[in-house]
Amino acid sequence: MAAMPSADARSGSAPSYAAVLRIPHARRAFGAAMLGRLSYGTIPLSLLLAVKSGTGSYAVAGTVMALFGATSVLLSPMRAGLVDRYGARRALPPMVVLYAVLLVGIAVATWRPGASGVWVGVAVAAAGACTPPVGPVMRAVWSELAPDRELLQRAYSLDGVAEEIVFASGPLLVGLLVGWAPAAAGVVLAASLIVVGTMALVGSPAVRRAGEAGGAEPGEVAEGGPASGGSGLWRAVVVAGGVGVALGGIDLLAVAFADERGRSAAVAWILAALSVGSAVGGLAHGAVSWRVSADRRLPLLALGLGASLAAAGLSPNLYVLAAAAMLTGLFVAPAITTAYLLADAAATPNTRTRVGAWVNTTLNAGTSAGAAATGALIAHVPLPLLFPLTALPLLLTAACTAFGTGTGRRSRTSARVG
Structure with a gap:
């Protein structure tokens, strides 16, 4: 049974969070x-x-x-x-x-x-x-x-x-x-x-x-891996992995930055600034009626996240780093949300849960990999350089996924609008 259209949708205005x-x-x-x-x-x-x-x-x-x-x-x-x-x-x-x-x-x-x-x-x-x-x-x-x-x-x-x-x-x-x-x-x-x-x-x-x-019929196997979701799902999965690597490294980078300045307790404020930025960015991104499609937005958001993280390595003190963390956070929730939207557009009713799980899996796996890699490098690489190194995988995924956008299962996405 289809959901009833919201009052916002019936009036022709953009739907709000209250409509959700x-x-x-x-x-x-x-x-x-x-x-x-x-x-x-x-x-x-x-x-x-x-x-x-x-x-x-x-x-x-x-x-x-x-x-x-x-x-x-x-x-x-x-x-x-x-x-x-x-x-x-x-x-x-x-x-x-x-x-x-x-x-x-x-x-x-x-x-x-x-x-x-x-x-x-x-x-x-x-x-x-x-x-x-x-x-x-x-x-x-x-x-x-x-x-x-x-x-x-x-x-x-x-x-x-x-x-x-x-x-x-x-x-x-x-x-x-x-x-x-x-x-x-x-x-x-x-x-x-x-x-x-x-x-x-x-x-x-x-x-x-x-x-x-939805749901598969008895005996029917629901295929839902990246290979079955087209290029849209592949882009969502790849960028989610890059975002995970960046997020996995940020915690350790913040700890090391605060320790260098003898103020270990300040790391809580830096990470809180990241979370606040992510929440604000997520709500703002969701409230905008984008003219740019999700497959084109995703690499741009990944680029913004990677560039802001790389620039955070230039912070001269904890206050500037906290501001840079908030700026970085503005791209986190929008990038993750857009990856889920792109994955959903590539899904069928019988694969919707699994394609979302692939994005979640690569995000979490990337987080673990980012934490491990940053932990291994942190004693050997100067912090100002380690910030852009941590952002590099995300910047590469943004560059790779920027090519070939606009292809894939556009007809299904268009069919679901309105």
Whole structure:
């Protein structure tokens, strides 16, 4: 069943963020998805603290977190493919139950010192493999609820900014909790949030309606890898990877810059400036009725992000770096949102969750790669030079994806406008 046109659409004006939230059943699904994503904002720090407390080893904690990240990120397209094939209402509940059971088991094992690092590592890797794809599912739901491309652009922008706020607030919530409870309590909190949020999302009318509108037939395999999505999906995936590399390096660069000046605590303000810039940029980008298509905007946004990050290396002090971080942030959410829009335009109803997951996977994999590469270079390369080196992969992806834009599945995109 198609979504009802918004009042903005009927009047001929550009749809607003309020119009997004007025879509029937959107607020319920969106609220449930954000509650589930709050679990993802709390789980990294909770797991790190719990494993360190339970095993007494930073090395084990670091290794376990790497395992969790690897299985969670690399298997994301496969889990999303299960949603495309069987529908969210059938695929998500078994995932979230198994994921929550494993998290509770990890919490029990690490509640007191003496936990086995090997067994905890196995359980954490298994939990990462079962992580429910709440974000990709919500973006697929938005695509069904908002068939108008401008309305979908605002929905994705609102979704991305809200997700960033949730991820920023998650560690703060964990910090408050572990001030009076064992570190493993944070893992229990994450398990509770994901169960409640995912089950509420699955039970929402929006997900039921999306399930009726799409989904593969029994026995039909939904193909949704980059090779099946055309050049639009490839560009989205490549640029998302470049953005991830830049974001993975920024944290370490900010820490090193602050340490050089003997003001380590200032790194929190620098990263907060980046987040504020991203939120402002995301909301502003979503509110504009762009005449430039998403496939042409994406390399331009990537270029702006890479250039501003490279220029940040020239900052003479922390105040200028904070301003440069805010400027860099203005391009972050718009670039990610546009990548998701481009991926959605390349999708079919049977592959929508998976193509979104490919963008998410390369973004997260790029973040890990960027952090690892920056960490390896930071002791050997002067900081003013390391900023542009960190931005270089993103600048290269912007240059590569700038060629050949305007091709691909334009007919499908045009068919969905208006």
